[in-house]
Amino acid sequence: MQGFTLLTPARTIFGRDSRFQAADEIAGMGQRILLLRSGSVAWADVLAADLVAWGLEVEVLQSAGEPTVEDVRRSVAKARGMGADCIVAVGGGATVDLGKAVSGLCVSEGDVLDYLGFGASPAPVLQDPLPFVAIPTTAGTGAEATRNAVISLPDRQLKISLRDPRLLPDLALVDPALTDDLPKGLTLATGLDALTQLVESYLCNRANPLTDALCRDTIPAAMTALRQLMEDPAPEAREAMARASYISGVALANSGLGVVHGLAAVIGSRGGAHGAICGRLLPAALTVNRAALIDNGQPADRIDQVDAWLWAVFGTDDAPCHAGQGAEALRGFIDHHGLASLEDLHCGADLWSEIAQSALTASSTKANPVALSDTQITEILAQSASPRNTSRNG
Template identity: 65%
Template sequence: MTIFSVTAPAQTIFGRDSRLGAAAHVARMGARILLVSGRSVPWVETFEAELRAAGLAVERIFSTGEPSLGDVRAGVSAARAFGAECVVAVGGGASIDLGKAIAGLTGSKGDPEQYLELGPTPARSLTDPLPFIAMPTTSGTGAEATRNAVISVPERQLKISLRDPRLVPVLAIVDPALTDALPKALTLATGLDAITQLIESYLCNRANPVTDALCRDTLPEAIAALRCLMEGPSHTARDTMARASYLSGLALASSGLGVVHGLASVIGGRGGAHGAICGRLLADALKVNREAAVRAGQPTRRFDEVEAWLREGLGGTVSGPERLRAFIDRHGLPTLNDLHLSERDFAAVAQEALGASSTKANPVALSVDDIARILHGAARSK
């Protein structure tokens, strides 16, 4: 049997209203808490008051979108000046990635840039990170279960992952109630991110028995739940998507992804929203990957399983990828042009994505032309 390893938070608490006991858990991690959050989750104010009532010193940092290298520098500087003993992030994937990067880098000397793979000089190794607690408010990235933080470097139009097994949160508190008020567009984009992560983890060349079990059990329900949430509110569907997002993080951290995320890392550097990019590319990536697998004489059973899950979960008689395309178009997912990618850049983006770390885990080797075909196919929109 192939050797594999599994990465997961030291503790996970999952369930509706599980956030209500969060302050007591945080108090066991330290007395000086750096709290990272977005500005759109009213409960965070209550949470901060609970932390202070427990006698903890709290410093607040606001996340304003996907974290840039400048945001990370500012956050690390604030954490060092405050003497933070623990970092807690409440928010979407961007807030969690910012908190994760701050926790990882605060105890490490020098500039955060020295710890990123940005050039020929090897990245420095982290000193022991601060304890990090993640509380997601979206169901998409699974960042509460992963060992990497995605950081943008705008001047280079790049997104780089800070990676280290010690970046995995010591505690993930996943309360689906924190996602109940998400608007439809964000629910769609983040949900497609989680589904893409599960699909790519299942298909990738590093899949293992644990990730197989996670993905097989989760994908059919997640696809149906996202369809349900596009039709109206449902606590049951929200719970399913929160669980799917968390498990997608476990899966990708323990296996890998594929060309969709390879492309998303390049396109996202131009400013497009990650989940929407993944959702827009997924149907054509499945089609091109299956064709490449047939050419290479590789089995297609897993592609056929994914196709059936999409077709059954989204309804209809056409193929799963085509059903997915119709679904995202009907519900207004942004086009590639909306996501800051024009057709004249397809060739350059395809070439860059070929060398992306996620693409290395793709289930079958693709050429630049294959990747360009994904982009041209995804550019079709009704």
Template identity: 55%
Template sequence: MAGFALTAPKRTIFGRGARVTASAEVAALGARVLLVRGRSVAWVDALAGDLTRIGCRLETVFTRGEPDLEDVRSAVRAARAHRADCVLSVGGGAAIDLGKAVAGLSPSEGDVADHLELGAARTLELSTPLPFIAIPTTAGTGAEATRNAVIGVPERRAKISLRDSRLVPDLALVDPALTDHSPRALTLASGLDAVTQLVESYLCTRANPVTDALCRSAIPSAIAALHRLMKGEDSKARDDMARASYLSGIALANSGLGIVHGLASVIGGRGAAHGAICGRLLAPGLAVNYEVLKQQTGSVARFHDVEDWLAKGLGVSGESGNRALRRFVGANGLPDLQDLGVLKADVEAIAELSLSASSTRANPVVLTRADVIRVLDLA
């Protein structure tokens, strides 16, 4: 058996109601806290009040969407001015990625761009990051369990990851109740992001026994939970999706992804929402990878596993799971590629750029530009 390593949060607290321990857990890691948060979850105000009452000094940074270079620079300046000794992120993947980047960059030399792979220049190594706590309020990105922070680079119309195994949160506190009653469109897009991460981690060339076990456990329950949530609010389904999101983060941090995320990194750099892109591209990506892999090696057993899980989770019998997935995303109002900003005139350039994306390197089979264009055409 080939060897493997496992990266995961140093500590995880998972469960409905787990947020009641949050203030004590944060205070144990630092007294001068940089709080990175969104504005949509009222509970964060209560958490900030609790932290202040027990003696913590807070400085707050509000996110304004997926972070770009200037957002990171501004937040790093705030952390340094506050002399933060830990970073707490409460929110979706954007808030967690911003906090993760600040935890790594505020003790480090140089500009954020010096630590990203932006060209031929050697990237600077991070100093030891500040303690970092992630509390997700959406179920999708799995950022509370990953080693990377995705940062937009507007001048390149791209998203590039700041990567370091030390960026994995010191504490991931996951309370599924924080996702209850999330807007339906957000639930769909973020849920499809988690499903895509699990599926690509399972199919990729870097899968290992641990990631296989996580993905086999999570994919069937995740797609079934998302199916239920499109019909109505369901606390058990919220719990299942929060679990799937967390496990998807561990899976991708320890294996890899594939062409869907390779394309999403390019398309997302043009401003489209990551989860919606993944959801729209997953079925076409599976179809093209299956065709090419079958022609080259015939080793497609894992694709049949995914087909079966999708079909069962979406409640279909005697029909392709891939076809059921395509119908599911369309019937529930996921934006199409044109709505996500993909113009026909840009397809060839997007396909070319996606071939060199870091996520594409672990795709289960080497694709040509024509293959990737076919993925986009099918979507």
């Protein structure tokens, strides 16, 4: 029997209105709280006031986009300066990743670059992180259930993950109500991120019986929720997508991803939005991976299964799905709903060869279900840039 390990947050609280438990939970985890928050989440002010009412010392620091090395340094200095004994992050995946990085680095010696492998010596090991609470306000990255923090190095056009199993939150508090006011475009992009993470975790060469069980049950539900959210963002659909996002984080933390995320890391370092990149690339990645598996004499049954799920949700009729039709239907769906093009995501045709070469050695690409050449990766980019219109447009 195939063995596996299971890494999850120490505790998870999931449910609509669970945010009202947050202050009570945090009060038992520390006295000096550094609250990292994204600027668009008004509820973070309520949480800060509730923590002060508990008699806690609270410092608030606003995050802005994906954390850069300088953002991490600034936040670590803040945590050290106030003697923080608990880190809380309220926001999207970028804010949660910043919180993870701060919880580990503020108690460890040295600079963030040392821990990313840019020091003169091998990367040191983090000291035991401070207690960390993740409260996501988007439904896409699953960062509240992963063991890595993505950090940008804009001057090097790189994104690198700080990785350590101890970076998993001590508490992940997931309240779908915090996603209720997300704009349609952000809902689409983040939902596609969650869907891509589930699909790649299911297809990757590190999948195991546990992640298979999680993904098989959740992939169709995520597809259905995404379509519903584009038609009517009802609370039930928000809840289903928040659950899918969390599970996608658990799945990738215990298996791996694939070429879509390998490419997204490279393209995203040039400024493209991560979720939109993943959604734009997923249909073509399914097509190219399927052809590569068959050429290698390997079964493509899992991709065909994903394709059938896609067709059932996004297809044009109730006829049986033929190979590749589900991927085409997804492409039509995202085109209809205005997902950014590769060109808009800073991935013009003149960059494809360079991007494919970089993605070839990305850590996520190593878990792809089949080894791809740079030519095949370039083909994913080329197919992703071609216009299609095959969905129900619903």
